[in-house]
Every structure is written in structure tokens, then in C-alpha cells.
Amino acid sequence: MSNELIRIEHVTKTYGTKIKTDVLKDINLTFEKGSFNWIIGASGSGKTTLLNIISGLDTATSGKVKIDGIELSTLNIKERAHFRSTHLGFIFQFHYLLPEFTALQNILMPLRIQKKKIDQSVKDQALELMNEVGISHVSHHYPNQMSGGEQQRTAVARAIIGQPLLILADEPTGNLDSHSAESVYQLLRKLHQTYKTTFIIITHDKITPEKGDRLLTLKDGTLIKDVIY
Ligand SMILES: Nc1ncnc2c1ncn2[C@@H]1O[C@H](COP(=O)(O)OP(=O)(O)OP(=O)(O)O)[C@@H](O)[C@H]1O
Ligand SMILES: [Mg+2]
Incomplete structure (x- = not known):
């Protein structure tokens, strides 16, 4: 019970x-703290909708979502944005790096948004993460000077730099060739091992779940299937 990070109860979403x-x-x-979770399913099955409801980017038509004991629907927009920036990391299919900033500056962005002081030790920490x-x-490259795989690795570093409780990834390798995709997945696993962050990853790729x-x-x-390997 104490190891529970997310509780989703009777969540529905209806459009129209x-x-x-x-x-x-x-x-x-429910999702346990420190767990590594994949969500699969056909296009249109509701994967992105579910992820967006978990993160509070979208709201459920009915039901409850609690993260770390906090029910997101009880927070106002500002509080929810604060919760997201301090507790969650996002990785999307498209990297959404800011084109006018270098890789290093992009990675530091979540800390700037949290109004953290960016001193040399923070920069060193970002460089170590890179x-x-x-x-x-490519720390001083702009996004258009990086390969797709490098851009996505930058987005991964940006998601984890603030050491969030939870990283949500929506088809993080959707724009990559299979080789780069595999290496991004290996990277996510490595970061999971190192930082014990909880991961929820939507994928279309054929993945081989690990223990x-x-x-x-x-x-x-x-939800038609729920397997722990
Ligand atoms: N704003 C919206 N208005 C109406 N219907 C929507 C809206 N957003 C999503 N849908 C519908 O909800 C269903 C689920 O969409 P969702 O994006 O969650 O699917 P998905 O599993 O992520 O699919 P994909 O693998 O293609 O990304 C789809 O049928 C979609 O058309
Ligand atoms: Mg989707």
C-alpha cells in the first residue's frame, strides 16, 4: 500500500x-513506485487519453486519479501545473526541444521553470547526465544540429533532470528507426535502474519485456490484459 504511486479508480472518458x-x-x-510499465494497444484504443488523464493534461469524465496521495482534480490550474513541473517528466513522440536553445540549455529548462538557481554545480550535473x-x-548543438536519436536523448535527459517521481512517455521512439528506438529503450531502462523513477511508456514497437x-x-x-513479467 505504501509503495503505491498512482491510483486510478473508475476512470471514464467520453467525447461528444x-x-x-x-x-x-x-x-x-494502480502503479507502484519505481515500477517500469508499458502500455500497448491498437491505434485509437485510448492509450494517450489515459496517459494525459494520469498527468492531469486532460480530465476524466468520471472517476478519480491520485498521484502520491494527491487527487489532481482537486488542484486548480496553477497548482496542477506546479505539480506537473515538480513531480512529472514527459517524453513525447516529437521531442519538443526549443529550437533557439542548445541541448544543454534545453535540458536545464525544467529547472529554470521551477525557478532553481542554475549555478556551475547544476550545469555540471546536467553535463554528467548528458x-x-x-x-x-552535442551539448552546445541546437536541436536542428542533432540527429533524431540525439534529439530524443536530449528530451529524455530533460525529462529526468529534475528527478521526477514519474516519467510518462507517449511513443518516445515513434519518430526513430528501429536501431535508435532500441537504444532509447535501453537508455530508459538504465535510467530506471539508476534513479528508481517510475516509468509509464506507451509504445507501438514490438518490445520484449524484461523481468x-x-x-x-x-x-x-x-484494460484487457495486465501482466507482470
Ligand atoms: N478531442 C477529442 N475529441 C473526440 N474524440 C477524441 C478526441 N481525442 C481523442 N479522441 C478519440 O479517442 C480515441 C482514443 O484516442 P487516443 O489518442 O487515446 O488513442 P491512442 O490509443 O493513443 O491511439 P494512437 O496509438 O493512434 O496514438 C480515438 O478514437 C480518438 O479519435
Ligand atoms: Mg496515442
Whole structure:
């Protein structure tokens, strides 16, 4: 119980008023602190909707989501944004790096948003993280001067620099070739080992779950399979 990070109770999401589409149907789910979770399912099965509801980027039609004991729907917009910036890290299919900033500056961005003082020791920490994710050679490159894999590794470093409780990734390798995709997945696993961060990763890729991984399968808005390897 004490190791529970996320609790999802009777979550539904319905779009439309006249013609209703039930995109999520009574989802009940908990995630443990430090767990490594995959979500798979056909296009349109509700994966992104579920992830966005967990992060508070979207709201459920009914039901509750608690992260670390906090029910997001009870927070106002400002509080929710603060919660996201201090507790969550995001990785999307597209990197969303800021084009006018270097890799290093992009990685430091979450700390700037949190109004942390960026002194030399913080920069050194970011450089060490860049080394860890294999991009120290592009620290002063702008996003358009990096390969797709390097851009996505930068986005991964940016997601983890603030040591969030939870990293949510929506098809983080969707724009990469299979070789770069595999190396990004290996990187996420390595970071999981090092930082014990909880990960929830949506993927379309054929993945081979490792021991301890959890694999959730959504179909038409329903959780049809939940396996821990
Ligand atoms: N704003 C919206 N208005 C109406 N329907 C929506 C809206 N957003 C999503 N949907 C519908 O909800 C369903 C689930 O969408 P969602 O993006 O969660 O799917 P997904 O599993 O992430 O798919 P993909 O693998 O293609 O990314 C889809 O049928 C989609 O058309
Ligand atoms: Mg999606």
C-alpha cells in the first residue's frame, strides 16, 4: 500500500454530446513506485487519453486519479501545473526541444521553470547526465544540429533532470528507426535502474519485456490484459 504511486479508480472518458464515444471505460489501476510499465494497444484504443488523464493534461469524465496521495482534480490550474513541473517528466513522440536553445540549455529548462538557481554545480550535473545518456558531444548543438536519436536523448535527459517521481512517455521512439528506438529503450531502462523513477511508456514497437516489467494492454478503452513479467 505504501509503495503505491498512482491510483486510478473508475476512470471514464467520453467525447461528444449527441453522439457519445466512450474512449475509456471504467479503468481501475494502480502503479507502484519505481515500477517500469508499458502500455500497448491498437491505434485509437485510448492509450494517450489515459496517459494525459494520469498527468492531469486532460480530465476524466468520471472517476478519480491520485498521484502520491494527491487527487489532481482537486488542484486548480496553477497548482496542477506546479505539480506537473515538480513531480512529472514527459517524453513525447516529437521531442519538443526549443529550437533557439542548445541541448544543454534545453535540458536545464525544467529547472529554470521551477525557478532553481542554475549555478556551475547544476550545469555540471546536467553535463554528467548528458554523458550518461550519450550526448555530451552535442551539448552546445541546437536541436536542428542533432540527429533524431540525439534529439530524443536530449528530451529524455530533460525529462529526468529534475528527478521526477514519474516519467510518462507517449511513443518516445515513434519518430526513430528501429536501431535508435532500441537504444532509447535501453537508455530508459538504465535510467530506471539508476534513479528508481517510475516509468509509464506507451509504445507501438514490438518490445520484449524484461523481468519485473509490467505490460498493460488496452482495447477499445478497456484494460484487457495486465501482466507482470
Ligand atoms: N478531442 C477529442 N475529441 C473526440 N474524440 C477524441 C478526441 N481525442 C481523442 N479522441 C478519440 O479517442 C480515441 C482514443 O484516442 P487516443 O489518442 O487515446 O488513442 P491512442 O490509443 O493513443 O491511439 P494512437 O496509438 O493512434 O496514438 C480515438 O478514437 C480518438 O479519435
Ligand atoms: Mg496515442
